[in-house]
Amino acid sequence: xxxxxxxxxxxxxxxxxxxxxxxxxxxxxxxxxxxxxxxxxxxxxxxxxxxxxxxxxxxxxxxxxxxxxxxxxxxxxxxxxxxxxxxxxxxxxxxxxxxxxxxxxxxxxxxxxxxxxxxxxxxxxxxxxxxxxxxxxxxxxxxxxxxxxxxxxxxxxxxxxxxxxxxxxxxxxxxxxxxxxxxxxxxxxxxxxxxxxxxxxxxxxxxxxxxxxxxxxxxxxxxxxxxxxxxxxxxxxxxxxxxxxxxxxxxxxxxxxxxxxxxxxxxxxxxxxxxxxxxxxxxxxxxxxxxxxx
Amino acid sequence: xxxxxxxxxxxxxxxxxxxxxxxxxxxxxxxxxxxxxxxxxxxxxxxxxxxxxxxxxxxxxxxxxxxxxxxxxxxxx
Numbered sequence: 001x002x003x004x005x006x007x008x009x010x011x012x013x014x015x016x017x018x019x020x021x022x023x024x025x026x027x028x029x030x031x032x033x034x035x036x037x038x039x040x041x042x043x044x045x046x047x048x049x050x051x052x053x054x055x056x057x058x059x060x061x062x063x064x065x066x067x068x069x070x071x072x073x074x075x076x077x078x079x080x081x082x083x084x085x086x087x088x089x090x091x092x093x094x095x096x097x098x099x100x101x102x103x104x105x106x107x108x109x110x111x112x113x114x115x116x117x118x119x120x121x122x123x124x125x126x127x128x129x130x131x132x133x134x135x136x137x138x139x140x141x142x143x144x145x146x147x148x149x150x151x152x153x154x155x156x157x158x159x160x161x162x163x164x165x166x167x168x169x170x171x172x173x174x175x176x177x178x179x180x181x182x183x184x185x186x187x188x189x190x191x192x193x194x195x196x197x198x199x200x201x202x203x204x205x206x207x208x209x210x211x212x213x214x215x216x217x218x219x220x221x222x223x224x225x226x227x228x229x230x231x232x233x234x235x236x237x238x239x240x241x242x243x244x245x246x247x248x249x250x251x252x253x254x255x256x257x258x259x260x261x262x263x264x265x266x267x268x269x270x271x272x273x274x275x276x277x278x279x280x281x282x283x284x285x286x287x288x289x290x291x292x293x294x
Numbered sequence: 295x296x297x298x299x300x301x302x303x304x305x306x307x308x309x310x311x312x313x314x315x316x317x318x319x320x321x322x323x324x325x326x327x328x329x330x331x332x333x334x335x336x337x338x339x340x341x342x343x344x345x346x347x348x349x350x351x352x353x354x355x356x357x358x359x360x361x362x363x364x365x366x367x368x369x370x371x
Contacts, residue, residue, distance in 0.1 A: 002318075003314055004318060005299045005318065006297040029370050030369065032297065032365065034365070034368035034369075035364055035368065052298060053348070054298070097341070113326060117326075266342060
């Protein structure tokens with residue numbers, strides 16, 4: 001059976017003497033860049049949002065910004081503002097998906113479909129009007145979703161996001177997301193939405209960057225996409241570093257799964273735990289666990 | 295990167311649907327589609343967690359499938 005068409009994440013934790021001694025996170029991706037390199041610019045730019053429907057606005061804005069940077073062009077203020085609005089609204093919707101659907105299901109509770117539908121309706125209105133009041137209403141709806149008792153930070157004793165503009169200091173992904181939601185809510189309230197920095201935009205999972213190089217005929221010769229999931233689960237990335245050396249036993253499945261979900265990979269995933277005997281050279285016991293039924 | 299993959303509806307149950315893409319099969323929840331009717335032969339976008347997020351128009355599904363076929367060709371090259 002080939003890997004899932006959208007890609008997959010396979011995580012294997014190896015434990016010896018009760019601690020994690022190795023973390024192998026393998027992320028498979030379809031070679032999307034090959035659909036963009038060598039294409040006429042207009043074709044490549046049109047393909048990006050069609051390839052990534054869930055985060056189409058962010059992908060399109062990052063792609064356009066990267067191409068403009070390669071061309072040495074700067075979009076006008078109206079274009080920059082429209083992209084920023086679309087990216088922020090999409091980020092709010094995706095945060096809401098995480099808060100109201102993904103995380104409750106991890107806890108074994110029913111997702112708040114009605115809440116998500118309400119927020120999406122507000123998001124559509126904000127996208128259509130672009131009015132500050134509608135953006136503020138979206139910020140308030142997201143703030144309410146983040147303040148619900150199912151929010152992941154409540155499991156860790158944290159408070160709901162309230163203070164925008166603080167730095168993203170804490171490293172736990174829950175803290176990062178809570179801070180990011182707080183910042184986004186404040187930006188929506190104020191109607192001051194961050195514009196793309198070249199090919200870099202902010203998404204609900206983190207920074208997304210497109211890097212494009214153009215040939216003499218202006219067709220792309222390089223099109224690299226650096227997505228949050230790639231960084232989070234990189235060989236020396238934060239997920240691996242967070243687990244190395246941590247206590248791990250046969251009962252740690254929930255914690256390991258929760259950490260994967262905290263990093264919110266954008267592909268389906270599987271977790272395997274391997275326990276090595278105390279002395280090297282002995283038998284291994286591999287315990288595969290099913291992916292989360294989100 | 296949440297690649298857009300259209301999944302074809304093979305069977306519809308109560309709140310769920312069996313869908314396929316090439317050799318892959320999965321059962322997805324239709325909760326998010328609310329009252330939108332889903333029938334065999336429709337194409338759905340499925341988010342992480344096996345939740346159908348959107349029912350695609352035939353044109354959009356065909357478009358996405360053609361892009362994925364190009365990816366498959368590129369990967370095989």
